Amino acid sequence: MSTGLLACVALLGALAGLAAPRAARHFTAPLAPRVAGTAPNAPRVAGTAPNAVRDAGPTPRVVGATPGAVRVAGAVPSAGWGAAAGAVAFAGLAAALGADPVLPVLLVLAAVGLVLALVDLACLRLPDPLVGAAALVAAVGLTGVAAAAGSPGRLLGAVAGAALCFACHVVLAVLPGSRLGFGDVKLAAVLGLPLGWLGGSSLALGLLLPHLLHGVLVLVLLVAGRVRRDTPLPLGPALLTGAWLAALAA
Structure with a gap:
């Protein structure tokens, strides 16, 4: 691919990255916790501050929160970070795949x-509408490419890749003590479609790299004292980054 065309693709990625934070905010769920023992819509006591909590005993426990865990709501990175990530992601794919129809x-x-990663970073969620949109893009797009190129075998490889990624992550999700959510499982299955299309080596890397990247990140954060062992961390960005790196190695 020529330098000029590569620059155009990078610019397109930067524009997608600029739009990603705005799109992510539409899917970012508020993380306002409910205090154990209080009714969801309990009336406020007259004369107290709107958000005041009266406590005559131990510190109230947050329902549904992991002990010691801290979750920040709405912390979607800025458009500048999105633009940089989009430019790098698009340029990398264009440089690796060139004129490949896929x-x-x-x-x-x-x-x-990009939007999925930002949402997961902000609120530890991978919304079904976004994962479904990614699945639709992959399924329809790869089917069209296979039909145009007359290569149905690669489409079968894509389906096999999705099935393998789904099965492996289901096993990881049901292991005792696992923190893998089924949003992660569904995203892994979607990413298995293009990885299976690209071939066995890409699929193997796409299965291994996300967990390696996530493990290294968790270790670094633990050593730096930024998180505790029970702090929930998103896996979606690692799944997406690992799949991207695996595609570059195709």
């Missing part, structure tokens, strides 16, 4: 992936 499909998936 490139447009992967670029659209990367754009949806």
Whole structure:
């Protein structure tokens, strides 16, 4: 791919990244915790501050929160970070795949992936509408490329990749003490479609790299004292980054 065309693709990625934080805020769930023992819509006592909590005993426990865990609501990174990530993601795919007909499909998936990563970073969620949109892009796009190229075998490889990624992550999700959510499982299955299309080596890397990246990140944060062992951390960005790196190695 020529330098000029590569620059155009990078610019397109930067524009997608600029739009990603705004799109992510539409899917960011508020994390306002409810205090144990209080009714969801309990009336406020006259004369108290709107958000005051009267406590005559121990510190109230937050329902549904892991002990010691801290979750920040709405912490979607700025548009500048999104633009940089989009430019790098798009340029990397374009440089690795060149004129491969599957490139447009992967670029659209990367754009949806940027939004998914931002939402997961902000509120530890991978919304079904976004994961479903990524699945639709992958399924329709890869089917179209297979039909145009006359290569149904690669489409079968994509389906096999999705099935393998789904099965492996279901096993990880049901292990005792696992913190893998089924949003992560569904996203892994979607990412298995393009990874299976690209081949066995890409699929193997796409299965291994996300957990390696996530493990290294957790270790660094633990050593730096930024998190505790029971602090929930998003896996979605690692799944997406690992799949992107695996695509670059195709």
